[in-house]
Amino acid sequence: MTTRGPADDGTTGYVRFQSPHRNRRGTFTGLFGLVNNLAREGRLTAEQESFRRVNNAWYDAAYTDPSTVDPTVYDEEVNPGAAAWFKPTATHLLDRVPGYLEILAAHGVDCRLVRSADPGRVLYEDDVQIVVVPRARAEDRP
Secondary structure, three states: OOOOOOOOOOOOOEEEEEEEEEOOOOOEEEHHHHHHHHHHOOOOOHHHHHHHHHHHHHHHHHOOOHHHHOOOOOOOOOOOOOEEEEOOOOHHHHOOHHHHHHHHHHOOOOOEEEEEOOOEEEEEEOOOEEEEEEOOOHHHOO
16 A cells, blocks of 8 residues: 655646446546447447457556555455546646547447545555545445
8 A cells, every 4th residue: 555645736636537427336437447338339430449458458458456555456445446547647648638538429338527635544656646536425324
């Protein structure tokens, strides 16, 4: 487990693209999960599937999958609701996001940009991303 670095100044914050709707586990599916779900359902055109495959491979090569460093990072029992956020300085990673958003828009799948200076308890951190367990929601508190 790592600790978070210097506090963000709050003007840009960490960046996440996610569904505005909770999934059946009560979490918000992220950008890549939303597009990958469309692919699993066989809903992508050949061009969209090509984009997804090429760009997913590029992302896999461009940055570390946190679960290869800590296999429990996304374990629902250990870290419920764990989610990855881009650091605002990871512009080279954010540059490819519009293509994914275009695919979602073409299929009527909502996706929103969320920014936060403090999205949760940091489980993993590297130079381009953090993985956090989100702060407790008010409706989850006793």
